[in-house]
Amino acid sequence: MLRAFRRLFVTLLLVLFFTPLTEASDKAAQDSDSAPIDVVGKVVDHHELAVLGYYVPLPRIFLVEGDLFVYSSTESAVESGEFVEKDGALMPANGAEITLDLSITSHLMYVWFGLILTVWITIAMARRYRQGVGRKTEPKGWFQNLFEIVFVFVRDDIAKKNIPDNKYQKFVPYLFTVFIGISFMNLFGLLPWGATATADITVTGVLAAFTFFITQWNGTKDHWEHVFWFPGVPGWMRIILTPIEIIGLFTKPFALAVRLFANMLSGKIMIICILGLIFIFTDIFGAAAGVGMSLFSVPLTVALYALKAFVGVLQAYIFTLLSAVFIGMAAEEHAHDEGIEAHA
Known part of the structure; x- marks a missing residue:
């Protein structure tokens, strides 16, 4: 029974892999006139939404x-x-x-899909908690237990550990939304017909901008003093340190955006290239070579899918963690003495 289930699962997986990709590659071949598969065309933003191999105009x-x-x-x-x-x-x-x-573009649609799914899950779980399930009694069902594990993880291991104790609670909703939303956007890219919205620098740039504005808006007086004035530091050193700190305000969100964008884009390109070897070998050497290459490409692609799923959640965690670190650094009240030694 288990062996039959495995065979059925593998068959369905291959169908999901090849049907959309074949139709998409045929469309790309018509556009490029010669290339068997258009790698760049698969990862860039589009004005149509691919669903199960069909294209819905936007x-x-x-x-x-x-x-x-x-x-x-x-x-x-x-x-x-x-x-x-x-x-x-x-x-x-x-x-x-x-x-x-x-x-409206395909990447924007998947951003909306991720955020709508995050809001829907959160509202559904909040309704259960208001009814007393999970508050007066233990959580019921694997989904509510999983939701609570993730929420407690974001609250206690990300927000509480990096943001002052008297301030961290107000940032938990944002950090939780960022973690779940980015995870969904990353994992949507695993669908053969799906798009990885976070493989677009404009998407990650907007997400990083939210962290930037929240960080600066909640910056304490002490935070801004250490950006523009540096208490206890000789005046001649302020000429050097102040521009560095101002640049640092913008390099932090820039690093957030580029890190998430580069990791998700490279993973998507790698999967397309390895799976696309089947079509390249078929186009050059014939169908037999394509079948032979599939014996190498398909197992490697399945392994890469598992790795990409892990990396997708990991990158969501890193983005959320660094956001909490930046917010905590700006919101913290520094008890310092006068003098350059205290600043150092």
Whole structure:
């Protein structure tokens, strides 16, 4: 029975792997005219949503010189005659410049999916706790137990350990949302037809910006003194230390954004490249070579999927942990003596 279940699972896994990827690679081949698989085209943002190998067009919204244009898809924008497609991008037909592009993209959709799922789970669990399940009694079901384990972990091992005791509680909702939301965004990329929203620098940049603004908004007087004034430090040293501290305010969120973006993008590219070897060998040497390469690529891809799932949760943890560290450093009240030795 167990062996039959394993065979069924492997069969379903292969179907999920190859069906969407084959259709997507065929679409990419038509676009590139020669390449059997378009690696870059698989990881960049798109104006259509891939679902089980099918493509659902997404709305295109433009602000052009004060006028708002809304279309259901790229094709409808071109058919209207008001826009033309040039080098894969839409341009106003009259030669005007697009002031603001508010189009819905695949990465944005997966950001929404991650946040909506996070909010839905949190509200559902909060409702159970209000009813007394988990508060007056023990948590019921594996899902509520898992939710409580994750929440307590974020609260006690991330927020409480890095943010002052009298302030950490107000940051727990943000840190928990960041951890769960980024985990979902990372894991959505494991779907053969899915997109890794965090493999987009604009997504990770916005997430890092939230941490940056929360950190600076909650900075104490002592925090800002050590950025601009450095109590007890000779004046000539402030000329050197103040610019360094100001730059440091921005390098921290920059490092948050780039670390998450680079790790998730590299993992996605690696999986596509290794699995894409099947199509490359088929295109060059024939179907027999493609089948032979699949004996190597598929097991390695499955192993990489497991590794990428671990890395996805790990990167969510690292982003949340560093956010808590930065917030805690800014919110902490430093009891220091005057003098350069105390600052050091």
